[in-house]
Amino acid sequence: MEREKIVKRVNEILAEEYEVDQSVIEEDANIRDVLPIDSLSIVDLVALIQSEYKLTIPMTDLPKLKTFKDLYEYIYTNLPTDTTA
Amino acid sequence: MGIWSCLGTSLDEVRASLYNGKSGIVFSQERKDAGFRSALVGNVPTANLKGILSRNERQPMPEEAQYAYLATKQALEQARIDEDFLIKHDVGIIYGNDSVAEATMTALDKFRNMKSTVACGSGAIFQSMNSTITMNLACLFHLRGINLTASAACASGSQSIGLATLLIRNGLQECVVCGGAEENNMYGIASFDGIQSFSVRENEPTKASRPFDRDRDGLVPSGGAATVIVESYEHAKRRGAPILAEVLGWGFSGNGDHISTPNVIGPSQSLKTCIRDADIDLRQIKYVNAHATSTRIGDQREAEAIFSIFGDYKVPVTSTKSQTGHEMWMAGASEVIYSMLMMKNGFIAGNINFENPDEASAKLNIIPETRETRIDMFLSNSFGFGGTNSTLIIKNV
Numbered sequence: 001m002e003r004e005k006i007v008k009r010v011n012e013i014l015a016e017e018y019e020v021d022q023s024v025i026e027e028d029a030n031i032r033d034v035l036p037i038d039s040l041s042i043v044d045l046v047a048l049i050q051s052e053y054k055l056t057i058p059m060t061d062l063p064k065l066k067t068f069k070d071l072y073e074y075i076y077t078n079l080p081t082d083t084t085a
Numbered sequence: 086m087g088i089w090s091c092l093g094t095s096l097d098e099v100r101a102s103l104y105n106g107k108s109g110i111v112f113s114q115e116r117k118d119a120g121f122r123s124a125l126v127g128n129v130p131t132a133n134l135k136g137i138l139s140r141n142e143r144q145p146m147p148e149e150a151q152y153a154y155l156a157t158k159q160a161l162e163q164a165r166i167d168e169d170f171l172i173k174h175d176v177g178i179i180y181g182n183d184s185v186a187e188a189t190m191t192a193l194d195k196f197r198n199m200k201s202t203v204a205c206g207s208g209a210i211f212q213s214m215n216s217t218i219t220m221n222l223a224c225l226f227h228l229r230g231i232n233l234t235a236s237a238a239c240a241s242g243s244q245s246i247g248l249a250t251l252l253i254r255n256g257l258q259e260c261v262v263c264g265g266a267e268e269n270n271m272y273g274i275a276s277f278d279g280i281q282s283f284s285v286r287e288n289e290p291t292k293a294s295r296p297f298d299r300d301r302d303g304l305v306p307s308g309g310a311a312t313v314i315v316e317s318y319e320h321a322k323r324r325g326a327p328i329l330a331e332v333l334g335w336g337f338s339g340n341g342d343h344i345s346t347p348n349v350i351g352p353s354q355s356l357k358t359c360i361r362d363a364d365i366d367l368r369q370i371k372y373v374n375a376h377a378t379s380t381r382i383g384d385q386r387e388a389e390a391i392f393s394i395f396g397d398y399k400v401p402v403t404s405t406k407s408q409t410g411h412e413m414w415m416a417g418a419s420e421v422i423y424s425m426l427m428m429k430n431g432f433i434a435g436n437i438n439f440e441n442p443d444e445a446s447a448k449l450n451i452i453p454e455t456r457e458t459r460i461d462m463f464l465s466n467s468f469g470f471g472g473t474n475s476t477l478i479i480k481n482v
Contacts, residue, residue: 019135019140036140044144046203047203047204047206050199051199056201
């Protein structure tokens with residue numbers, strides 16, 4: 001899948017889930033500064049990515065995902081090959 | 086007091102609905118298409134908390150907790166209790182609830198489809214516990230006293246008020262948020278429909294709920310939430326609260342009998358205990374808000390129980406379920422509010438659709454149409470599956 005498609009779709013689903021305007025989501029912004037994410041609601045981000053891309057982010061990898069760019073790259077790199085999403 | 090029901094979402098709206106004999110019952114095509122035997126339901130407005138609570142605050146809240154939040158917000162405002170007061174005082178919460186079906190189903194469907202527990206989402210565990218309302222409201226309103234869910238089937242809301250009254254009498258609490266809530270989605274009561282308990286008068290939704298009427302054919306499910314603030318007289322006086330009424334007595338009993346078919350002795354005992362606890366002459370009671378749900382055996386047994394206690398004293402009796410349908414876990418609390426609205430506004434809302442009595446209801450003084458009258462004291466019955474009975478007596482102030 002093209003990286004641009006991932007960026008577009010991830011921004012859409014995160015904006016909807018966390019009730020923020022897509023315009024506030026910038027590649028280099030810190031995810032936790034932009035989205036209302038705490039120790040509980042981070043689970044919803046993992047569930048969203050899992051549902052959309054059939055990709056499970058292990059909790060041990062979460063600290064590595066600081067910016068939105070980190071998240072896009074993580075999905076792009078780890079995306080299962082058979083996904084059509 | 087605060088209310089979110091099929092008769093309205095404010096005390097004024099509900100008072101007008103009661104007075105005008107309005108029915109809150111509608112036909113649901115969605116339920117029919119889904120396979121319901123009876124697709125009748127109370128038309129409860131959606132609770133939209135977006136813009137009121139943050140996304141993270143709403144995540145742990147199923148439908149019934151959202152209703153309860155709105156009802157409780159109203160009740161606290163009417164009682165003139167603000168956030169600052171709640172932070173500085175140990176206000177408790179005892180709230181009736183006995184199902185979290187849709188929340189549980191939704192989370193477990195996601196788990197099974199994805200074969201992943203993370204798929205349930207962050208709010209699922211809190212949404213799918215029976216104490217979801219007390220856990221959510223205690224956090225949102227900063228309640229630092231007793232935090233307890235009363236699960237007693239259709240007597241849950243009434244038991245919550247009774248339990249709070251006991252804690253206050255014993256000096257263990259000064260102020261408790263009480264009430265009851267009921268999810269109004271079809272999943273909460275699909276299995277209830279399955280045991281053929283609901284009215285199938287689908288061509289006449291507003292005539293379907295007809296407690297005590299000879300031609301009743303089952304109950305109509307509804308939902309929402311109702312909240313009352315119960316506090317000690319001294320506490321209320323000290324803080325200049327608008328005191329509406331006094332909880333004079335609470336009675337309860339168990340049938341110890343069949344799981345769904347009520348008997349007469351159990352409800353009678355609940356009434357007796359309540360009257361003894363209130364220490365009154367039963368002729369002081371000017372109105373009985375019956376539990377009567379519009380089922381053949383249930384209404385009949387309650388009519389016999391009321392007659393066995395009141396005898397020749399023909400106290401006016403109605404079931405507001407004729408207008409609301411059966412609000413189940415919420416009913417014990419909502420019916421206290423309906424009766425309170427009647428008492429404070431000088432009328433008894435008629436038991437709509439009561440056209441012909443049966444042998445048992447003929448012995449009671451059932452009021453079919455709204456009557457303007459003074460009520461100084463009322464009795465409210467709530468009975469539930471498993472034979473759990475609760476009765477409250479409340480006096481005007």
